[in-house]
Amino acid sequence: MTWITEPLTHTFFRHGLAAGVLGGALCGLVGVYVVLKHMSYIGHGLSHAIFGGAAAALVLGWNFYLGAGAWGVLSALLINAVSRRRTIGADAAIGVITTASFALGVALISSVHHFAINLEAALFGNILGVTTSQLLVLCGVLAGVVAVITFRYRQLLFATFDPEAADAYGISSRSADTVLALMLAATIVSTMQALGVTLIAATIVIPAVIARLITDSFAKMLVLSTAIGAVAGAAGMYVSYYVDVPPGAAIVLMLAGVFAILYVVTAVTARRRLQALGTLDAHTDVAGPTVGADRA
């Protein structure tokens, strides 16, 4: 068991492990809504958009969370508003907003040479350099997101599943979308320094996708995705420690590996079930019921 306890003797590893577990759990939890609302592209774009705010905060000497947070909230609301418009494609409009914001961040940081190191940290994350205050912010955001999801569970579920009908049932789909966008922005801002802009989207999307492959229940998917994110965060840290791979990359590669294995397993299982049904039909010479059989 020393392979587990030995890295824990280092403060940087303990902080990194805590950031990996908390950040992984947070991303996994919020990721369920992102994936089920088919917002994966928005999650990816928003992380790039917030990079502009982070860069501006760095260059102007503002507090990181203030700059990136305000930028993130504004970007999230703007993306949310653009997504509701039908005059231009939402994906195109989001692409313009997020890449322009990302380019602004790169330009700002590149203009000040001694910030080049921060550019790399912001892009790829620096989980081993996570401070106690950053961990406290992560804890705070995770607690806030859990509270919102707990006390608005049914409303958020309705607005995620059937946003068109939500208003008629007394649930404002607009406010639900805003809450989800703000939770996503807070998740990205609080995990950006640990995981990096380029890897956050993967840690948001992959745990939820894995959980979806395992369960058909929304509540179980929330729990599973959170747990998968947390376990991947911890496992990624250990892999990084022993294999000498950047922690962010190790976390994402582990998640991707699990997804690939599960995808193949579920596909093979489904195929076997279908074949078994086919065999049954052939033996009994009866056209067995099929899913949605009477749908045209």
Next chain:
Amino acid sequence: MHHPILELSGVSFTYGNGAVLRDVDLAVREGGFYGIVGPSGAGKTTLLRIMEGSLRPARGTIDRRVDGRKEPRLAVVPQLEAVDWTFPITVEEVVLLGTAGNGRRLPWATRGMRDQARTVLGQLGIGDLATRHIRNLSGGQQQRTFIARALIRKPDLLLLDEPTSGVDVATRHDILHLLHELNHEGIAIVLTTHDLNAVAAHIPMLICVNGRIVAEGTPEQVLTTDVLRDLYGADMVVVNREGMILVGDAFGATVDPHERATHAEGTPAAHFGQIPPHEHGKDADHVHEEVEAGP
């Protein structure tokens, strides 16, 4: 005469490129049963979504407290094609969503809410499917699941978008029968449909829409060649036989070519292809025979 529970006055709507609806005046009455008919792109679904409150009109007003009365409780049943069937949710969970607007903060449903959901599912004949994932249902069961979600809300007004689209003849018959039963229990119903013969002809009041209200009235009043020409911009043939109305296009385009060749030109059978069953149980072949026996 029942009093109105929802009134639209001078309502216009646009998605950005020209008006989809223009100057719509409409009243939905307590316990009424309305079908919105019209060609594709006529604004049927838009009108329904304005009624439910998910779209705001560019101009005009919607009054949900007509004459200061209590606002009617709405419930919406979406088009089956619009539902994400891969979403991880069971039949019972869908039904319980109907109570999501009741202000309860805790995430889990109470025993009373679950009992209520099971009761509604039982009434609709799908009580044994409560724990099943929504993907693993037939089209009729899927439609009943969403009707159950609406009923658990105890609505005054039920809005349905193309409830018979994409289902087979028997299921369509069952759904129409169920809606008539709910209407007899006092629930006002508004649905959209593009099916004049199998659906619209069996609905007490029709609202003909094509960017505006073209006509409004009973099937006997509005399913006429003049109104349909105005509505669809094409000549159509209407046969009203012993209270049963059948509509076909003037060129007999809905008829199977092989079948059309077997009928004398100009007879009703030459205009009507697959004749749907009557709402009250006549099967398709029987109805077809009646038409063939016509003048």
